[in-house]
Structure formats: structure tokens, C-alpha cells
Amino acid sequence: MTTLSQLSPQPLWTIFEKICSIPHPSKHEQQISAWIQSFATELGLTVKEDKVGNLIIKKPATAGMENRKGVVLQAHMDMVPQKNADKVHDFVTDPIEAYVDGEWVTANGTTLGADNGIGLSACLAVLQSTDIVHGPIEVLVTIDEEAGMTGAFGLEAGWLDGEILLNTDSEDEGEVYMGCAGGIDVNVTLPITRQPSNLNQQAFVLCIKGLKGGHSGVDIHTGRANANKLLARFLKQFSELNLAIHSFSGGTLRNAIPRESQATILCDTNSVSALKAAVTDFNQTLVAELSAIETNISVSLEPCERPDDQLSAHSQLALINSVNACVNGVIRMSDEVEGVVETSTNLGVITTEANHINIMCLVRSLIDSARTNTQLMITSNFELAGASVICTGAYPGWEPKAESPIKDLLRETYQSMFGELPKIMVIHAGLECGLFKDAYPNWDMVSFGPTIRFPHSPDEKVKIDTVAPFFDLLVNVLKAIPAKP
Incomplete structure (x- = not known):
């Protein structure tokens, strides 16, 4: 060799x-x-x-x-x-x-x-x-x-x-x-409250995995999927299942497109069959939409030990809606340099703590004013959900x-x-x-x-x-x- x-x-x-x-x-x-x-x-x-x-x-x-x-x-x-x-x-x-x-x-x-x-x-x-x-x-x-x-x-x-x-x-x-x-980090802290889970629920780990990921700058225009966004999409799309979220985590770096994201969820026993069908349906949907780029994408559901608590209904709604609504990917192509992205953002990391959820986005732009506008859009979105937002590490x-x-x-x-x-x-x-x-x-x-x-x-x-x-x-x-x- x-x-x-x-x-x-x-x-x-x-x-x-x-x-x-x-x-x-x-x-x-x-x-x-x-x-x-x-x-x-x-x-x-x-x-x-x-x-x-x-x-x-x-x-x-x-x-x-x-x-x-x-x-x-x-x-x-x-x-x-x-x-x-x-x-x-x-x-x-x-x-x-x-x-x-x-x-x-x-x-x-x-x-x-x-x-x-x-x-x-x-x-x-x-x-x-x-x-x-x-x-x-x-x-x-x-x-x-x-x-x-x-x-x-x-x-x-x-x-x-x-x-x-x-x-x-x-x-x-x-x-x-x-x-x-240039770029700037948008750091979101979403406060959450919890309530006890109940014995009539079964717990699962719902996972989006197998994505290519990559550099949140040079690969952002390639059509690669963001695992955090896909997971939020599932939770919003199938909200009629009345799933409860214990935790949501995905991505490891704000400057890397998330390859995997997972949520620990609880489902009423009488809805488990519908949940499994939804996972199969969603997996097929993503393959149909994304398989030209994401050749190994998969949505999995694995049983796990039932946690003692779950997010309150208000906290869960704030999390799902804000992540689902957050802008991500290419915002605008450059008018000055053909084929070059002018402005983009990457919803890179989500982690769940006991009483809050951390979300990290990285905004990039060739134009400082466009970078500022994008960070303000992200800030507005998460502030509507009751989060606090701090922007740090700006570089020209x-x-x-x-x-x-x-x-x-x-x-x-x-x-x-x-x-x-x-x-x-x-x-x-x-x-x-x-x-x-x-x-x-x-x-x-x-x-x-x-x-x-x-x-x-x-x-x-x-x-x-x-x-x-x-x-x-x-x-x-x-x-x-x-x-x-």
C-alpha cells in the first residue's frame, strides 16, 4: 500500500x-x-x-x-x-x-x-x-x-x-x-419548561442520518440537506400524532452542515403504529426529494427507555416552529461575481439542556449590510419564540x-x-x-x-x-x- x-x-x-x-x-x-x-x-x-x-x-x-x-x-x-x-x-x-x-x-x-x-x-x-x-x-x-x-x-x-x-x-x-x-455567529438560548411524562407513552429516538454534511461556506450552494431542519420538518408535519419531545440535538459545529440530528420523543401507545408509518413515509419523501445529492439519507426510529419528563406544550411548540421557520442555506447569489454565493446561513448546532435549548447559526456574506440583515432575520424569528439571542465573533x-x-x-x-x-x-x-x-x-x-x-x-x-x-x-x-x- x-x-x-x-x-x-x-x-x-x-x-x-x-x-x-x-x-x-x-x-x-x-x-x-x-x-x-x-x-x-x-x-x-x-x-x-x-x-x-x-x-x-x-x-x-x-x-x-x-x-x-x-x-x-x-x-x-x-x-x-x-x-x-x-x-x-x-x-x-x-x-x-x-x-x-x-x-x-x-x-x-x-x-x-x-x-x-x-x-x-x-x-x-x-x-x-x-x-x-x-x-x-x-x-x-x-x-x-x-x-x-x-x-x-x-x-x-x-x-x-x-x-x-x-x-x-x-x-x-x-x-x-x-x-x-465575512461572518458572524448567532447564538440562541431558548428557555424551556418541562412536565412529567406518563405511563401511557412509549419512548423512541427519532434520527435523521446519513447526510453528507460539509463546509457551511463552500458547500452551502450544493443542495446538501441540513439534518436539524429536516428533523424539525418531521415534527411539524406530523404534529397530529401529538408527539412529546424530551430532547432535540443535532450538528456539532456551527461551520459544518449538520449530518445527523435526533430527538428523544414520547408517543401515546395507541399512536405508535401511526408514528412508524409516518417515519416510513417521511423517509420515502426525503429520498424522492434529495437522493440526487443525499445518496445515503435515512430516517430511523429506535425504542429507548422512557424519560421522566418532556417539554411542556408551549416550549415544544416554540422549539418546533422556530427551528422549522429559521432561514437556512443560500439567501442570495452575488450580483458582482457570477456563480458565487453572496449571503448564506447555516443552522449548525442544536443542544438540549435541563431548562433551555442552545441553537447556533453561522451567517456569511460578502456584504456586511446583508450579513447584518440575515442575522436580524434569525434574531427576529427566535425572539418571537421567546428566546434570547446574542451575536458574536463578527469578522469582516x-x-x-x-x-x-x-x-x-x-x-x-x-x-x-x-x-x-x-x-x-x-x-x-x-x-x-x-x-x-x-x-x-x-x-x-x-x-x-x-x-x-x-x-x-x-x-x-x-x-x-x-x-x-x-x-x-x-x-x-x-x-x-x-x-x-
Whole structure:
């Protein structure tokens, strides 16, 4: 069986294989940070850690390149922790089981971490190399990109000297990104009251599962279903069954489309047959509607131990109606960039506590005013249900610049290497570039990377034959960086 370290370019894949062996989910980057610092120190390079945990590594120019403009290579060190329900895996302690699957590298039942592990590996491979020609280089490795962009928010002026930033966090080889969406988290707390369940009820776990999930930005336009929305739809559609809800939970991350959602429900004994028929009917309906995209969707009903309590009728109605009515998915396509989503929202996480229900949505938009309007729509919906809503973690979009020397250089270099022009794009996802503008307003920035599919889901994979062109492009751009004026 081919191992990752046998792939080309070997230095990059060897580093990525090592990264996969070190647990590094968001909020738990200590091990990977320590390894990166050791990696740089062993190369004799200067490495510093700022107050939030970002790493800055400096490598001098190769001989004859000292007068070139300084370049900052940038990646984030954390990964999204998502796994299949039947996969036993602890992201804080267990390595990622990466393997070659035909034309792709993927992982066994979990996210792979190619987002942004391949980009990070490319940056470190440049540091390690003794034959890549380049001017002064700084590598900026940020923390917590996937769960709040804490590192980008905390980056301070004065740490970096470069004039150009090359972000490696894009996911389509042949595309160059010059802008991205901003976003905000909408955090809902819905108070609930409970009442005792009764002996004439049978309890079941109703589950929507088998969905593809994926990145709530780059996959939001693909028609993938949201498990939380489907579960609320069932509970609303079959309200005549007088089901009682004990708990409702679905999704694990606000920036991942929920793949599974489940409710513990109670049903009067004389309505159990009707409930089972409704589940069968709903399953058939979803297959008919969604099977072109969701090839493994299923609705299941399993008996469970009867809980002692259930939501009051008022609380249950507020939950079902507000989740069912909450806007989700693409809100509007861009008028400026063909084929790009302008504004979207993802109802990412629902959890049930003793006396309240937590709901997390992530709103994205290329336009700040449209982002605000969408968060206000969500707020209005849940406030009508009696919930309190707090919006946090707002980050700006990265507005494209018409005049960008690094964009022009990268485009020309790509054309000379591959005989065609790359696509100049804007991505409907949060890149850290927009936040870097606060501390480094004069940076000329661009983002590019290899082809990665289904990031933020256990189906995540990176196309092997796009990694070498990505890395070769990076190397050739570094060689072509112009001299300082």
C-alpha cells in the first residue's frame, strides 16, 4: 500500500504525514504548536510565539535574493474535528488515520485535516528546503481558525516585516482567491419548561442520518440537506400524532452542515403504529426529494427507555416552529461575481439542556449590510419564540483589490507554467486575510491551494495530483518576487 511519504513532492507529504500523527483540533493546538517550534528550531530558524499562540518563523533570503520584497507564507495549525457516528476516535488524543484511496488522500471515518494541513506542510517544506530560491520569508501559523479565528483576531502589528502575504487555505487548484465572505455567529438560548411524562407513552429516538454534511461556506450552494431542519420538518408535519419531545440535538459545529440530528420523543401507545408509518413515509419523501445529492439519507426510529419528563406544550411548540421557520442555506447569489454565493446561513448546532435549548447559526456574506440583515432575520424569528439571542465573533470580509501586483504575478506565473490562466475568484468562506488588514493594512494578499473536497466532514479528501502543481506554483512565485523599489 502506498504511504503518504511516497507521494510527490515527498518533503511536503512527509510533513503532512507527521502532522496527521499529532492531534490538533481547534482549541487543542498545544501539541502541534510544540512540534512546529521544534521543527523550526532544528532548522536553525528564529521562531516566536505571540500572546494568543500564533507562531512566526523567519528564514533569511537565499544568496542574491536579499533585496526582494518580503513574503509572509500563512496557514492555520488547527483542524475541524468531525467523525462518523460509528467511528471510535478522540481528536484530542488520537492520530488521524490518513491513507491513499486511488487519486485521493482521505481519512478513516474522520476529517482529514488537509484543511489546512496541506498548506501548512507546504510552508514548512519551504522552510526545510535548501534549494528553493526565495527572498526574505516569514511563516505565520495561526491558531483556532476553524472555531473563531482567534489567532487572526489577535495578530498584532510589528511582528512581521513582509509586504506580501500568500495564504494557503484555498481548496481548488487553478483558482486564485482575492476576496472572501465575512461572518458572524448567532447564538440562541431558548428557555424551556418541562412536565412529567406518563405511563401511557412509549419512548423512541427519532434520527435523521446519513447526510453528507460539509463546509457551511463552500458547500452551502450544493443542495446538501441540513439534518436539524429536516428533523424539525418531521415534527411539524406530523404534529397530529401529538408527539412529546424530551430532547432535540443535532450538528456539532456551527461551520459544518449538520449530518445527523435526533430527538428523544414520547408517543401515546395507541399512536405508535401511526408514528412508524409516518417515519416510513417521511423517509420515502426525503429520498424522492434529495437522493440526487443525499445518496445515503435515512430516517430511523429506535425504542429507548422512557424519560421522566418532556417539554411542556408551549416550549415544544416554540422549539418546533422556530427551528422549522429559521432561514437556512443560500439567501442570495452575488450580483458582482457570477456563480458565487453572496449571503448564506447555516443552522449548525442544536443542544438540549435541563431548562433551555442552545441553537447556533453561522451567517456569511460578502456584504456586511446583508450579513447584518440575515442575522436580524434569525434574531427576529427566535425572539418571537421567546428566546434570547446574542451575536458574536463578527469578522469582516476580504474586499478584492483591483490593483494587486501579487495577483498579477501569480496569474502570470501560473500561465507560464501550465499554459492557461487561473481563475480569479472570491470564496464564500471565511479566510483570515480580512482580519489581517487591521494589523497590516498595506499587505498585498492572495490565497491559493490544492483541490480539497468535502472539508469539515468525514468525507474530506485532497486530490493527489493537484498538490505538486500547487507547491510548484508556490516555489516559482517565491523565485519571481520582485525587488524592493
